[in-house]
Amino acid sequence: MQEPFEHQASTTQFILDNPRVLITSDPGTGKTRSVLDAFSQRKTKKLLVLAPLSILAASWGDDCDKFQPSLTYSIAYARNRADAFKEDVDIVITNHDAVKWLLKNKHYLDAFDTVCIDEFTAFKNKDSQRSKAMAKLIDHFEYRIAMSGTPNSNTILDIWHPALLVDDGQRLGKRFYGFRGSVCNPQFNGFANVWVDKPEAQDMVAAAIKDINVRYTLEDCIDMPEQSINTMYVDLPKKILDQYNILAEDSVLYTKTGTVNAIHAGAKVKKLLQLCTGAVYDDHGSPIMIHDERYQLVMDLVQGRNHSLVAFNWRHEREKLTELSDKLGIKYDFIDGTTPAKKRKDIVDRMQAGQLKVVFAHPQSAGHGLTLTRATSVIWASPTYNAEHYQQFNRRIYRAGQTKKTEVIQIASRNTWEPDVYKKLQDKLGRMEDLLEILNNLNQLKETA
Structure with missing residues (x-):
């Protein structure tokens, strides 16, 4: 041992x-x-x-x-x-x-x-x-x-x-x-x-x-390879950006297949972020698909790397990403709230053995405890508002056992609130890191006292 x-x-x-x-x-x-x-x-x-x-x-x-x-x-x-x-x-x-x-x-x-x-x-x-x-x-x-x-x-x-x-x-x-x-x-x-x-x-x-x-x-504990964080910007098609702006101003969006209402500020932000990712959900929880351009970018990034971990926040994201993976013949699996513990362990083992090129995962379901160091890239198909989920998810590949440089790629649509969400995440993490840095300094003082 x-x-x-x-x-x-x-x-x-x-x-x-x-x-x-x-x-x-x-x-x-x-x-x-x-x-x-x-x-x-x-x-x-x-x-x-x-x-x-x-x-x-x-x-x-x-x-x-x-x-x-x-x-x-x-x-x-x-x-x-x-x-x-x-x-x-x-x-x-x-x-x-x-x-x-x-x-x-x-x-x-x-x-x-x-x-x-x-x-x-x-x-x-x-x-x-x-x-x-x-x-x-x-x-x-x-x-x-x-x-x-x-x-x-x-x-x-x-x-x-x-x-x-x-x-x-x-x-x-x-x-x-x-x-x-x-x-x-x-x-x-x-x-x-x-x-x-x-x-x-x-x-x-x-x-x-x-x-x-x-x-x-x-x-401080382990000689860790470098990790980089980059944001890749995409442009929404003009028609979609117009719909985005209508929803932002009027809180109502009419589509060919249904109507979307956002009755308060929190709901509006959620609907707008959903719209950036390709769909919004109606009052019954069903996705109304509008566009799927960004998923090709995610899969291009996956194809250009040996092993990746991709974060998704909405069910329609998972469905589009797995659909594209099937078409491209990419070996994958996914982890979300529906994944049983036994299968979750099997997915981790297969990724670590190099049998999977990508694991698609919901940040809340795969943000703690799992070691996925075979992957060297984390790709955020869309941002989360939860700073803890964001940092913990990134740490699935950046942890003891990692021997290669790693990267975090954040995908955001220009002229939307997505870049602001990533900025808010960094602001929250900044406050958390302040406390952690202070605690670390105090811990070192205890050791030398």
């Missing part, structure tokens, strides 16, 4: 030295192994892992088999949850929303003293059902670990509730509104007040959590 990297061993020791831990190391740095190694050394009772559904087997199960084969585990899906929790195993791996079921079946938790929340941003909304359920269950665990490589993808407020779950509010406070008032200012956007991070918010939070936080950047 491969020895852990130095940063993994250091993270393992940090977990052993601290009963409450936040791990904010970059995606791809091998956080899962550090948790498993620490648990194997300290094991008294069971470990509960809460993770995205897509990586229960593909990441946690595989890493258990690879790095801690002496540890036994069960994977609890909705269909077998009770049986999985009854098994005589060291670790139970289940999805985030299982906490709502556990709230009604608390007796299963008597066997556990350790919890690891993987991708803790799933619990950033204090008012969500899963967050409320987890808050009522957290006292069952003496040892608490929460980890994410994208801890505040939208605002500094995202980190408050995960931190509360870890340390009971000792560092960022027990009252959300008190925390919000200390790190944000209200700002009127023309419709209502929104809360904007104060300039010093990142430093305040980093200083508050530094004693329970461990962070390593991918580049």
Whole structure:
């Protein structure tokens, strides 16, 4: 078995030295192994892992088999949850929303003293059902670990509730509104007040959590090849651009096959972005196809590369891309919310073995845990508004095991809102990177103290 990297061993020791831990190391740095190694050394009772559904087997199960084969585990899906929790195993791996079921079946938790929340941003909304359920269950665990490589993808407020779950509010406070008032200012956007991070918010939070936080950047840990990010612009046909402008101005678009209404600003942005990608969806959820020019560009890029990962956001994108792949004789598969865990693992294995030229994937379904380092290109057929999904998806190819230069290609239509969406993504990532850089500097100071 491969020895852990130095940063993994250091993270393992940090977990052993601290009963409450936040791990904010970059995606791809091998956080899962550090948790498993620490648990194997300290094991008294069971470990509960809460993770995205897509990586229960593909990441946690595989890493258990690879790095801690002496540890036994069960994977609890909705269909077998009770049986999985009854098994005589060291670790139970289940999805985030299982906490709502556990709230009604608390007796299963008597066997556990350790919890690891993987991708803790799933619990950033204090008012969500899963967050409320987890808050009522957290006292069952003496040892608490929460980890994410994208801890505040939208605002500094995202980190408050995960931190509360870890340390009971000792560092960022027990009252959300008190925390919000200390790190944000209200700002009127023309419709209502929104809360904007104060300039010093990142430093305040980093200083508050530094004693329970461990962070390593991918580049600090591993000699990573270079990754470039480029935007390729396409021009919408005049007829389509005219329709785009009509929808932008009037919020109504009449086509040969139906009528599209966008009754408020959020819906309008969504419809306009859909229109850029070739279709809009009617009130019944059916796509009204308008044009498909950009998909040929995506496939030209795929054909010019050995192995690629293509992000799509809408069902019609997946259908057009797979249709073109069939016509061109390109070996492909796709991952979205309909892909079963077993097939997802098979797709990853086939890509890593070089049997697939491209994997088409929805960012939310393939944005965590999966290693696709055989690919060297990520192609965004259309932008996502979610900065966490954007960064995590790009990290599927830019992670430990990658030996070649990689590229991220963003496709955007000129004279539309698509370039603005990519810019907003970078703005959000800039704020997140500010906090991560501060945490990294504080971590280095701890090591040299």
